Amino acid sequence: MDLIGLTGFNILVAIATLVLLALGLGVIYGMMRIINLAHGEFLMLGAYATALATNHGVNIWISMLIVSPLVVGIFGLLVERLFIRFLYGRMIDTMLATWGLSLALIGLVTTLFGTTVQGVSAPLGGFAIGRYQGSLYGLFLVACAAAMLGGLYALLRTTRFGLIVRATMQNPNMAAALGVSPPRIYMATFALGSALTGLAGGLLAPVSGTAPNMGVAFVAKSFITVLGGGAAFVTGTGLASTLFGIIDEIATERTTPVFGEVALLLSAVILIRVLPQGITGRFFRRST
Amino acid sequence: MALNRRQFVQIGAAAGLIAAPMINRRAYAAEPIKVGSLLDLSGPLGSSGQTMYDAIQLAAAEVNAKGGLLGRPVQLINYDTQSTIQLYSQYAQQLALKDKVDVVHGGITSASREAIRPVFDRFRVLYFYNVLYEGGVCDRDTFCTGTTPAQTVNKLVDYTLKNFGKKAYVIAADYNYGQITAKWMKKYTQDGGGSVVTVDFFPLDVTNFSATIGKIQEAKPDVVLSALVGSNHTAFYRQWAAAGMKSRIPIASTTFGLVNELATLDAKESDGIITAYGYYEEIDTPASKDFVKAIRDKFGASVPYIGELAAVTYEGFHLWAEGVVKAGSVDRMKDIVALESGISFDGPSGKVTLDHATHHTIRNAYVGKAVNKKWQVLQSFPNQAPADTAAVCDLIKHPNTDKMFVIDVK
Numbered sequence: 243m244d245l246i247g248l249t250g251f252n253i254l255v256a257i258a259t260l261v262l263l264a265l266g267l268g269v270i271y272g273m274m275r276i277i278n279l280a281h282g283e284f285l286m287l288g289a290y291a292t293a294l295a296t297n298h299g300v301n302i303w304i305s306m307l308i309v310s311p312l313v314v315g316i317f318g319l320l321v322e323r324l325f326i327r328f329l330y331g332r333m334i335d336t337m338l339a340t341w342g343l344s345l346a347l348i349g350l351v352t353t354l355f356g357t358t359v360q361g362v363s364a365p366l367g368g369f370a371i372g373r374y375q376g377s378l379y380g381l382f383l384v385a386c387a388a389a390m391l392g393g394l395y396a397l398l399r400t401t402r403f404g405l406i407v408r409a410t411m412q413n414p415n416m417a418a419a420l421g422v423s424p425p426r427i428y429m430a431t432f433a434l435g436s437a438l439t440g441l442a443g444g445l446l447a448p449v450s451g452t453a454p455n456m457g458v459a460f461v462a463k464s465f466i467t468v469l470g471g472g473a474a475f476v477t478g479t480g481l482a483s484t485l486f487g488i489i490d491e492i493a494t495e496r497t498t499p500v501f502g503e504v505a506l507l508l509s510a511v512i513l514i515r516v517l518p519q520g521i522t523g524r525f526f527r528r529s530t
Numbered sequence: 531m532a533l534n535r536r537q538f539v540q541i542g543a544a545a546g547l548i549a550a551p552m553i554n555r556r557a558y559a560a561e562p563i564k565v566g567s568l569l570d571l572s573g574p575l576g577s578s579g580q581t582m583y584d585a586i587q588l589a590a591a592e593v594n595a596k597g598g599l600l601g602r603p604v605q606l607i608n609y610d611t612q613s614t615i616q617l618y619s620q621y622a623q624q625l626a627l628k629d630k631v632d633v634v635h636g637g638i639t640s641a642s643r644e645a646i647r648p649v650f651d652r653f654r655v656l657y658f659y660n661v662l663y664e665g666g667v668c669d670r671d672t673f674c675t676g677t678t679p680a681q682t683v684n685k686l687v688d689y690t691l692k693n694f695g696k697k698a699y700v701i702a703a704d705y706n707y708g709q710i711t712a713k714w715m716k717k718y719t720q721d722g723g724g725s726v727v728t729v730d731f732f733p734l735d736v737t738n739f740s741a742t743i744g745k746i747q748e749a750k751p752d753v754v755l756s757a758l759v760g761s762n763h764t765a766f767y768r769q770w771a772a773a774g775m776k777s778r779i780p781i782a783s784t785t786f787g788l789v790n791e792l793a794t795l796d797a798k799e800s801d802g803i804i805t806a807y808g809y810y811e812e813i814d815t816p817a818s819k820d821f822v823k824a825i826r827d828k829f830g831a832s833v834p835y836i837g838e839l840a841a842v843t844y845e846g847f848h849l850w851a852e853g854v855v856k857a858g859s860v861d862r863m864k865d866i867v868a869l870e871s872g873i874s875f876d877g878p879s880g881k882v883t884l885d886h887a888t889h890h891t892i893r894n895a896y897v898g899k900a901v902n903k904k905w906q907v908l909q910s911f912p913n914q915a916p917a918d919t920a921a922v923c924d925l926i927k928h929p930n931t932d933k934m935f936v937i938d939v940k
Contacts, residue, residue: 245748252740259738348572357577357761358789358834361768363796368774374747377772380740449769450737451794453761455573455613459735494741499732500704502741 244372249495251371255380257487258387262446263460264467264479265390266439271468272475273411274431276326277337280344281464282457284436288314288443290351293452296362302448305362310444311437318436322429330428344457351454364448379448386445390438395476407431466510472520477529481521486510562605563598563860565590565847566625566655568636568646573613574734574760575638577789578839582660583608584829585840586635589847591828599854607631615645622646626653632860633850635660635843639759640707644934647672651932656862660846662784662808662838664710665890665916666935668923670866673889675846675882677808677838679714680917681895683784685909686806687718687755689897690782695752696724701742701766702757703785704731710936711757711784714918719755727751732763739766743773756783764791771799780804790834792903800900809841809879810898810905821878838879845877849884849891870925880912888923890916 267281278284291313295305321343329336366378398404407427410417414424450456467486471478489509494502517524567586569579590606598604607629609621618637625631626649633656637643643659650657650671657672665678690698698719702708708731716726727749730742746754758766767786770776782804792800811822821844822836852875854860857868874883880894895914898905922935 245744248744248747249741252744255740256738352572352576356832356834357572357580358793361794361796363799364768364772366772368772374744375774375778377740377769377774379772449772450765451761451768453574453764453794454576455761456737459737459762490738491741495744499730499736499742503733503736 244374247371248374248376249491251376251380252495253488253491254384255377256491257483258380258384259446260463260467260483260487261387261391261479262383262442263464264471264483265387265394265476266435266437266442267464268468268471268475268479269394269435269438270432271465272471272473272478273407274330274428274435275333276330276432277333277340278435279337279341279461280321280347280457281340281439282459282461283344283347284314284318284439284457285443285446285460286351286452286454286457287317287347288440289447289450289452289456290355290359290443291440292444292447293359293362294355297360302362302365306444306447307441311441314440314443315433315437317440319429319433321436322432326432327425327428348454348457355454357454359452361452362448377449383445383449390441391476391480394438398476463506466507470510470513470520472517472522472524474522474526474529477526478520478522481526482513485513485521562603563600563854564629564631565604565606566629566631566634566636567606567608568611568618568621568625568634568642569608570613570638570642571610574762575613575789577761577834578638579610581825581834581836581840582638582843584825584833585836585844586847588825588828589844589851592824593848593851599851600858600860604851611636611642615641618642618645619649622649623653626650626655631655632862633658633865635846635850637661638839639705640664640710641705643667644706647934654862656850656865658846658850660839660843662842664707664714665918666710666922666937668888668919668925668931668933668935670889670925670929670931671862673846673849673869673884674919675849675884675891676842677893677895677914678890678916678918679711679718679784680919681808681893681911681914682806683711683714684718685895685897685911686782686784686804687715687722687724689804689806689909690753690755690780691719691722691724694780694782696722697750697752698724698726698755699746699749699751699753700726700729700755700757701746702729702731703759703763704733705759708732708757708759713937715755715757715784726755732758734760735762737762737765739769740773742766743769743775746779747775751779754779754781756781757785758783759785759788761789761794764789764794767791767795767799767803771796776802786900787835787837787905788839792900792905793834797903801902803900804897804908805900805905806895806897807838808893808895809838810896810907811836812898812905812907813879813896814907815878815880817876817880818878841878845875845879845882845891848875848877849873849882883913885916885920887926888916888919889925890919892916 288310364379410427470482490506493505662676702712853869857864870886897909
């Protein structure tokens with residue numbers, strides 16, 4: 243019984259981790275159709291922002307929840323103004339540009355901070371699940387992921403800004419005809435996606451560490467989750483994270499970590515084969 | 531006299547041929563001895579490679595400050611292999627064919643070593659691998675100067691059996707180093723009367739260890755033996771501490787510290803972890819202190835922890851230099867014979883002697899414990915032989931051996 247509790251808890255954390263990894267990408271890819279191959283490095287910047295701010299005496303909660311999204315959000319804004327805005331509608335060119343950006347960021351961070359950076363450790367400590375121990379910080383990640391998912395959904399569905407954003411993504415010319423400035427909306431959306439990614443990087447820093455190359459380990463999983471989710475990316479990311487999180491965690495727990503990775507990729511392949519448009523391409527089509 | 535182009539080329543070539551020996555002789559006095567170096571200075575292994583690169587630069591500078599070798603300066607040619615095996619093969623060929631180096635020091639992971647060792651065999655380049663590893667390389671063209679399981683894993687497991695208990699859970703990186711080290715962990719645990727409940731392997735890009743931490747709790751071992759590798763795997767120690775497991779089950783590792791875990795982790799995540807290495811920065815001998823001071827003086831106080839990787843690289847370079855001096859030549863075969871004659875060097879870790887039969891080193895081994903982001907040296911074992919490799923490899927009897935024995939551990 244305790245073990246089921248622990249496994250259930252681990253599954254929740256795995257789902258939350260995938261949601262955190264994918265949500266910012268969902269905004270940038272799912273809404274704007276921009277394949278941001280530097281997504282992993284945006285996460286890395288978020289983690290660095292948290293680690294550096296905390297090491298310079300900023301409270302860890304402020305570093306994670308405010309500094310990281312702010313820094314990466316502003317960085318995303320700059321990237322959008324300097325590169326991305328010239329490349330809208332040119333998917334392959336964007337891939338090339340963001341891939342270059344990813345390499346440049348890894349190099350830049352290595353040059354600036356070296357390969358060894360004092361990380362931050364997870365606050366809060368552990369709690370008992372029967373005879374077992376779980377991480378309270380994991381619980382906090384679950385809460386954060388839920389809040390981000392819910393918050394984004396509410397933002398897009400209930401606010402005027404959300405309406406304008408969705409309209410612009412669907413038909414920029416019509417939106418422009420109604421008096422909206424699509425370039426500004428694109429800019430804001432890209433910054434929002436970057437900020438969410440930065441927040442995720444900050445939140446994951448205490449559990450995954452801080453290293454220039456850390457993004458590489460995350461970028462594939464993020465894309466798989468967003469693609470598996472499909473067009474209605476908030477609902478889709480939630481559903482795909484749940485599916486992949488459960489499969490990954492149970493496969494790893496029951497067999498080996500190697501097979502856990504295999505199972506995750508295999509299930510993604512099957513999902514895309516069966517539902518080429520992602521989960522929300524067939525189900526929950528009217529959600530966001 | 532009118533020359534057409536063909537005559538011009540012929541005469542030019544003839545003149546060049548006649549002049550060539552003269553130019554050569556003139557240049558010979560200052561012609562440097564070229565030392566190739568292949569180290570990962572970026573990517574997941576970058577933090578391991580960086581201090582090794584500092585150490586080999588220091589060793590080369592020391593040799594040059596004393597007038598070089600055989601009256602010739604030593605020139606270091608380093609390529610950053612960026613934690614990519616493909617670049618190892620590419621740069622190895624470049625060092626052998628284009629730069630025509632006299633020796634190569636380098637390689638970090640065992641996977642990288644096995645990628646470049648055949649290249650240097652093929653092109654007849656002397657090769658030094660200066661990293662602790664799983665043992666078993668038996669190749670007359672290659673010298674492995676780091677510690678092997680008999681020198682470290684054995685001591686580590688003895689310590690955990692005595693101090694923590696008989697039941698171990700092994701977690702290791704999923705490539706040759708981790709696979710074989712896990713076997714050694716199992717063998718030494720069983721030899722000491724203990725048992726290994728589970729062995730789990732992790733690809734190098736795994737960062738989520740929650741399922742494994744659950745499994746470990748379920749298995750309730752007395753100790754976790756870790757051979758995890760690289761900065762991604764450092765996440766295990768973070769998540770272990772975050773789950774509150776730190777005070778419940780102790781960890782002993784053959785790799786903890788190699789990517790500067792003591793600097794990147796918080797003391798409360800690293801305290802109490804036991805390791806066994808051929809060198810710790812805290813070793814309190816004049817040679818060790820001088821070495822640490824020399825590196826920090828040369829490369830700044832910001833140089834992270836100086837551990838076995840740096841010390842062994844430094845010692846490996848000096849062992850090679852002693853061999854060259856003794857042979858009076860940089861000819862590969864003459865150097866190998868000289869290096870096989872029982873050459874030794876008093877390095878930061880103590881006296882290091884090259885063993886003829888295995889081409890490995892007889893060196894000191896230490897057991898240490900992480901205390902407040904430093905290593906506290908608990909035990910030292912002088913002059914340990916590479917017994918694991920010696921059991922399968924005898925280059926005195928079979929000098930033409932060229933293979934890596936995967937030692938069959940039951």
